[in-house]
Amino acid sequence: MRWGAGSVSGDMTRTAVLALLARRGPLSRAQIADALEMSPATITQSTKHLLAEGLLVQEAPRPSPAGRPSIPLSLVAGSAHAVGVQVAHEHVTGVISRLDTEVVHSFRQDFDPAAPQALATLTALIRAEIDELERRGLPLSGVGVAVPGIVDPETGTLRMSVRLGWTGLPLAAHLRAALGVPVFVDNDISAVTAAERLYGPGADEADFLLAAVGQGIGLGMVLDGAPYRGAAGAAGEFGHMPVQTDGPLCVCGNRGCLESLVSTEALLHNARTAGVIGDDADLDDLAAAARTGRRAAVDLLETAGTLLGRALAGVINLLGPRSVIVIGEITALWDQLDAPLRRVLLEHLLPAVRETRIDVRPWDDELIAVSAARVVLGAPLAAPRQKS
Ligand SMILES: [Zn+2]
Structure with a gap:
């Protein structure tokens, strides 16, 4: 290593x-x-x-x-535990992980980040997990919280989250004061990337990328052995790579971002608008429509695979990773996206990086919470200066 x-x-x-x-x-x-x-x-x-x-x-x-x-x-598996929490715009998912990474408890609850008492609700949810550990007499190392947005890795302050509608929130400091335990806050994809570097199959690789494609699109980077965060902690906003002139409006306010065309939200929106699926249909319905050979569905996913592949080819040519791990809800559609994506990679990758592996992982709803817990067990790597 x-x-x-x-x-x-x-x-x-x-x-x-x-x-x-x-x-x-x-x-x-x-x-x-x-x-x-x-x-x-x-x-x-x-x-x-x-x-x-x-x-x-x-x-x-x-x-x-x-x-x-x-x-x-x-x-000693039970000698340390961490609480890992994923805050998303509709739910909070949490786990308690032992030192050996075994998950001993998990929960999922609806959550409204726009509610006036949202922060109090989140704090109470985490407190309940800490109480659970205390009740069982299990030692706690700390709490890891993963959020979609730009987090200052040194302070755990959430600088901006379009999805949660939270800006300039000193989340780590607030939770630490309210809970009285070590708390680390990180961007969700950064947490998964750091956990992968330490605990995942990617642990033996010093150069890999982790592309997360779901409602948002993010890119985790491990370059020359270390996670790369950028000067302002904002590196990895893969979803806002411009890919189409005068494309659809993106959540960031610009037009034609990758995310506005290939996020699961964008795919469902486009499929519904084109009448490929009904208004209540989900990704599985879209996958089913494509699998049965419905032309409009196949074309839509062919375009998505091509766009994603072209954007990825650019990043691979730039950074030269050994592998790219793909995670996120979009993996449910992968049997349709794989062929166009690999075709485009073959067209655009330079010979020196053509061997880059693409590892697609089945989506796991608890992955981000589990990773947040692992970030705590491996805190010095992911959050070297967030004080407890
Ligand atoms: Zn954008």
């Missing part, structure tokens, strides 16, 4: 060790040092602290081919 410049501090080593053991199960110090490409001395020092804190335990020695028996270290 390669870590980006400046991303390996004492805390980062700790985070990397915990995430590695969660991913791979018990490993010896030598195996950990090898997997993380860090010095054995660094790993010995880091694991000493983790053992003293009770987060790790030594297992019985195992015979090793090298002669000296190896002593595997394993996580």
